[in-house]
Amino acid sequence: IVSYLVLGNYFFNGLNFFMGNLIMFHDFLLIICYFVLFFILSLMLSMVVFSGSYFNNLGNVVLEVVWTVIPSLILLGLVEPSLTLLYISEAFSFNNGQVLKVVGHQWYWSYNSDLINSVVQDSTDYDSYLITSDLVSGDFRLLEVDLPLVVLANVPLYFFVSSSDVIHSFALPSLGLKVDAFPGRLNVGVSGGVSVGCYWGQCSEICGANHAFMPIGMEALIYF
């Protein structure tokens, strides 16, 4: 995907309540990481650049207490956003949104979408393959699919993900989702409502030769 932005995140923008908060938490965490890294690097550099003996003071109880307490305080400060995010990612009851069934195959996905079932009056599974030929100029070469997962916008999404052969992983980075697809098992991924638009992801668990060529395309629509 072409982008001309130089200063920005290395994530897809968070288009979900959960992912937006995850990105903010990541930024906060990264600041702490930079501080720690810079401090340690400056200490090491001072040892290299400035000659001197460092065997004068081989024990200091106060220093040891300080460098135990301060990191623990930092970690305590990280507890709150981390636990909050953990709990809100699961804070859904399963009776107010749409149920989307996803099955991973080698090397395509098959979906069963609430919206399409309500229109077609029947439960239909359909397969979603990557488009390799007949690409129009301007298409996203590794992301265009023939039949995307169609979803209603502004309504919670419940993804029930499984696999028919090997392990795959259903990933939608804009939504902060990555649900593993195991054969013989049903995993659940939850997202709050998303706005109208197109969302892409790619299979995130190595599953064979065309693991890189089974993208996930999702389109969120509204009734009118």
Add this chain to the structure above:
Amino acid sequence: MLASLRLCKSVARLSQPGLGVTARGYGSAASTAPVPPGYTSKEMESVISNGQLSSYPQVGRREWVGHGRGGMPNYFDCLMFPYPAIRFREWDSAYEALRQKEKGDWKNLSIEDKKKLYRHSFRYTFTELEAPTGRWKLSIGILMLVFSGASLTMLFIKKVFTPAFPKSFDEEWMMRSMWKQIMIGFNPVQGVSSKWDYENNRWKSNLCHCRIVPILENNY
């Protein structure tokens, strides 16, 4: 018979000079050479450790003058441990004469005497220790050689053995795909769509921090 049995028991037991016996064996140079006063007939194993016992023969006739860096009688020139455990040079009668002279008035010592006393105990002065060697140039030079070799290899491989880009890397295709992203509102928070003015159908005017050249993310 009894003397040999006692030797077998305590390996590094020192013997009197002139007897011709040390831990290194009969008739070695260390056993017949003169020894500093006070270094005869000591049972060492009750006073020092086995490690120190085993290294004592290699010390030769150098005096053991302190604890040094690790307690063992080794000579290190080190800024952090400035007083090594043993003297640098071996004891001899000329040095003994100097030591006796040192016990008197120091004004009687000439500059050369003082220098000799220092150089007997130490290998380098602190100035010589801290003097720059210029060895860092060798390190940097070898690093540059390796780096340039590796870079040339990689450039060659990339130039000769990489296939052509797919169609979607054409300038026009990339422009169209960026237009498509704007139309569907991709990355509206901080990405492409946040820089497009949808009301007036043009780029936003406050984009001084962004480049206009399209760059690829993730090789889509």
